[in-house]
Amino acid sequence: MRIDWLARCVPQTEGLYPYVPGKPVETLLREKGLQRAIKLASNENPYGPSPLAIKAMQQAATEVHRYPDGDANALKEKLAAFHAVDRQQILIGNGSNEVLELLIRSFAGVGDEVVYAQRGFIVYALATQAAGASGIAVPEADGLTHDLDGMVDALSDRTKVVCIANPNNPTGTLLSNAVIQAFLDRLPRDVVVIIDEAYYDFVADELGDSVHVLQHPGLVISRTFSKAYGLAGCRIGYAVADAQIVALVNRFREPFNVSLLAQSAALAALDDGAWVKARVAETIAERDKLEAGLDALALLGGKSFANFVLLRHHQSAEILRRLEDQGIIPRPLAAYGMVDYLRISVGTAAENAVFLSALNRLMNGL
Numbered sequence: 541m542r543i544d545w546l547a548r549c550v551p552q553t554e555g556l557y558p559y560v561p562g563k564p565v566e567t568l569l570r571e572k573g574l575q576r577a578i579k580l581a582s583n584e585n586p587y588g589p590s591p592l593a594i595k596a597m598q599q600a601a602t603e604v605h606r607y608p609d610g611d612a613n614a615l616k617e618k619l620a621a622f623h624a625v626d627r628q629q630i631l632i633g634n635g636s637n638e639v640l641e642l643l644i645r646s647f648a649g650v651g652d653e654v655v656y657a658q659r660g661f662i663v664y665a666l667a668t669q670a671a672g673a674s675g676i677a678v679p680e681a682d683g684l685t686h687d688l689d690g691m692v693d694a695l696s697d698r699t700k701v702v703c704i705a706n707p708n709n710p711t712g713t714l715l716s717n718a719v720i721q722a723f724l725d726r727l728p729r730d731v732v733v734i735i736d737e738a739y740y741d742f743v744a745d746e747l748g749d750s751v752h753v754l755q756h757p758g759l760v761i762s763r764t765f766s767k768a769y770g771l772a773g774c775r776i777g778y779a780v781a782d783a784q785i786v787a788l789v790n791r792f793r794e795p796f797n798v799s800l801l802a803q804s805a806a807l808a809a810l811d812d813g814a815w816v817k818a819r820v821a822e823t824i825a826e827r828d829k830l831e832a833g834l835d836a837l838a839l840l841g842g843k844s845f846a847n848f849v850l851l852r853h854h855q856s857a858e859i860l861r862r863l864e865d866q867g868i869i870p871r872p873l874a875a876y877g878m879v880d881y882l883r884i885s886v887g888t889a890a891e892n893a894v895f896l897s898a899l900n901r902l903m904n905g906l
């Protein structure tokens with residue numbers, strides 16, 4: 541039976557669709573009757589979490605009959621020291637996804653506008669619509685890179701939030717902090733600007749210390765433990781912003797939004813900086829190999845600065861199907877209007893080699 545009053549209760553759900561994640565390994569195994577599959581669809585760290593984080597979670601497992609620290613005090617202290625900021629400037633979320641949603645919900649509502657790139661991370665559009673605000677999606681000038689002039693032109697007196705992922709997912713493009721600062725200088729002081737640095741660790745050397753370099757009263761820099769830190773399954777991310785912004789957003793946050801295991805793992809992972817650095821170096825070396833392999837097949841969709849690469853071909857749907865037949869899961873990008881593209885997360889050296897040889901074989905028959 542159709543419950544037709546549901547849409548009337550929450551009108552902004554009209555046209556709102558749930559986020560579609562990368563296909564889980566188990567789903568592909570079931571669909572194709574395979575024994576093994578390689579997931580290259582969600583930009584995870586393929587090496588697993590740091591051994592210190594695993595140990596911390598094992599220890600914390602004996603404590604989960606207690607609620608976690610609702611204010612994540614120890615983690616805030618540690619992140620504050622890590623970034624050389626005040627602890628009041630740290631907002632912790634159940635993944636940086638929650639941080640993004642909380643920020644958009646806190647600052648934008650019915651009648652307000654949120655500006656982002658057309659091929660920006662899709663959660664900005666979903667969170668904006670869920671908040672009842674209007675999303676202004678600005679097309680990329682060259683198909684992949686943020687059009688910052690276009691984003692300035694898109695501002696109106698209803699603009700409350702601007703979102704930029706740097707590097708961007710799914711296009712992989714990077715803006716320098718000098719370019720971002722020049723953009724920030726053109727914005728009204730009362731606009732909240734989220735610089736989403738989920739992939740920061742892969743560009744730390746080129747980008748520099750954004751937290752201290754970028755200046756804007758409403759600036760929020762979000763980071764995650766899901767990518768380089770290998771804790772995607774824990775769901776933990778955070779933002780650094782002015783303490784007044786953090787205090788306001790905290791009013792919207794649910795009491796125990798970050799689990800005990802996630803807090804323990806993140807604390808330990810921060811102590812294992814050398815491990816993270818080594819995994820990032822391996823990922824970048826592997827990314828370069830993947831890009832060279834795609835280039836050799838004339839399939840490279842653009843230069844990526846994150847832990848994924850872009851494949852471009854007019855038969856991308858067929859390539860996707862054939863890769864899945866061989867137990868390899870890439871990410872289709874039709875949801876971003878990028879129908880010719882597949883996004884391939886950088887896996888381990890062995891996984892990438894399997895992917896490249898499967899791709900070579902199937903391109904011969906295409």
Ligand SMILES: Cc1ncc(COP(=O)(O)O)c(C=O)c1O
Pocket residue numbers: 582583634635636637638661705708709736738739763764765766772775776777
């Ligand atoms: C640009 C960007 N921001 C944020 C996220 C959310 O990550 P998480 O919620 O796991 O921290 C992702 C995940 O893929 C992303 O690509």
